[in-house]
Amino acid sequence: MQHDPQPDARPDAAVETPVNEHATGVPADRLVDLVVRAGSLVDGSGSPAFDGDLAIDDGRIVAVGDIGTITGRDEIDARGCVVCPGFVNVLSHAYFTLQQDPRGLSDLYQGVTTQIFGEGVSLGPVTGAMTESMIELVGALPEGARAAWPRLRDFLVHLESTGVGQNVASFVGADNLRMSVAGIEGRPLDDDELARACALLDQELADGALGVGSALIYPPGTYADTRELTAYAQVLARHDALYISHLRNEGDRLLEAVDELLDIARDSGARAEIYHLKTAGRDNRPKMRRVLERIESARAAGIEVTADIYPYAAGSTLLASAIPPPFHLGGADRLRERLADPDDRATITAAIRDGGDWESLWRMSGGAPGVVVLSHHPDIDVPAGSTIADIAEARGDADPITTLLDIVLAAPHADAAYFIGDEDNTRLAFAHDWVSVGSDSDAPAADERFADHPVHPRAFGTFARVLGRYARDEAIVTPEEAIRRMTSLPATNLRLRDRGLLAPGAHADVAILRLADFTDTATYADPKSYARGMRHVLINGVPALRDGTPTGALPGRALRRDEP
Incomplete structure (x- = not known):
């Protein structure tokens, strides 16, 4: 399998002969901002993991592997952890x-x-x-x-x-x-x-x-x-x-x-x-x-x-997306006018039920049982996490499409999960x-600030689920x-240059995790649940997560395509 090339090192990033195939030489006895010690290094290229250290200075990786006598003003013990690009x-x-x-x-x-x-x-x-x-x-x-x-x-x-x-x-x-x-x-x-x-x-x-x-x-x-x-x-x-x-x-x-x-x-x-x-x-x-x-x-x-x-x-988008595109012409206000008009509402109901030359999320989800409302709207007594079928039954609606349209009329931006x-x-x-x-x-x-915020479990679990389930557990x-x-x-x-690899000269975006513990915990019933197993996260060399706890640091940058 071919892998992507590693980013070019900065001119001052490597000045000595590497000690081994994974190491990059740097001046002896150099003091750097941060050293990650004794981790299982997965460099992002797809190559096998190897044991070693990571030296970071001024937001960039300066050495990988056997870093010799380099010391850090700050150090992270990564024993038992995978160290990989963020x-x-x-x-x-x-x-x-x-x-x-x-x-x-x-x-x-x-x-x-x-x-x-x-x-x-x-x-x-x-x-x-x-x-x-x-x-x-x-x-x-x-x-x-x-x-x-x-x-x-x-x-x-x-x-x-x-x-x-x-x-x-x-x-x-x-x-x-x-x-x-x-x-x-x-x-x-x-x-x-x-x-x-x-x-x-x-x-x-x-x-x-x-x-x-x-x-x-x-x-x-x-x-x-x-x-x-x-x-x-x-x-x-x-x-x-x-x-x-x-x-x-x-x-x-x-x-x-x-x-x-x-x-x-x-x-x-x-x-x-x-x-x-x-x-x-x-x-x-x-x-x-x-x-x-x-x-x-x-x-x-x-x-x-x-x-x-x-x-x-399940995918997730607006509940209003179950309504065919022609009825959205004129924007959200015009859609609400149509939903409030009995004749237009009858036409919309028939279009959702019968389908047509558009992608029908309603039909592809299997109808009301396959559509879960993720937003909480107390005015119409819609508890988050309920299916349209459950809400229709609780309301006594004979036709669950009526339920859907009532929710959209009251809350045009309500989110839903579609099991398509x-x-x-x-x-x-x-x-x-x-x-x-x-x-x-x-x-x-x-x-609490996101107490009423609609959430799909993928917000809290996507990357942990891929690495923990698809790779570690299922070996896809x-x-x-x-x-x-x-x-x-x-x-x-x-074309994000110098990102995505543990290599000399790369920006120090680094994730340090316990692979055996890295697990998604979010479910449709309880979607606001953080993944487990991530120990440290460095962004541009600054710890944003340390010992499993957010530091409050905000070191992110606005990136440009093909910018070093």
């Missing part, structure tokens, strides 16, 4: 929760050191015909959080300047590009609009954005045609940036949706990735092998395409060496390979 969360929605609590604790307890935003919508650029209120497409704005910045970089720098626990980077939301020239109109862009959207993208990429993230089942992303997406990808190709997409369909038309992404990559020359690769709906489960064959064939033909996964059968997936298919996908990991969630704490891949999928693989795909 994990990269390829699909994070923590842009609001990090403004509320910058520690990002649900991810910190799992060893995540970098958060990646931008699925469909990003908090910048918000300009032109796009308005701040359009950011509400990603959910209700929490108290104290800001939703919009003129440029994407402004948002990331704001997080860094005010203090943020993890590193942050982002794709430009494809919705932002479209809405900057056409608002939320449900139509193709004309040539002039598309040219202006591409010019905006070019500016954002020059300022370090990772690429473009699309979400093609949600309005207004669903209005973008292949021509529009290919135009964005052509701009991406010029910058060696990534096109990453929540596919247009993950169910009945999954194969066609995969083909669209492959066509975009082929026709543009851009690299591409599929967000949270899965099959939606019981009848579509056999399609995963065909999807994987298509991707392998494309890769063999020279198309650079990858994917990421989260290790749960198949974890065996996720395991099948993860066996492929081009698949990385993202939580598709935000990063709250398990405390080795622990070393699972760590590569969560470190150097995404860092390389995202």
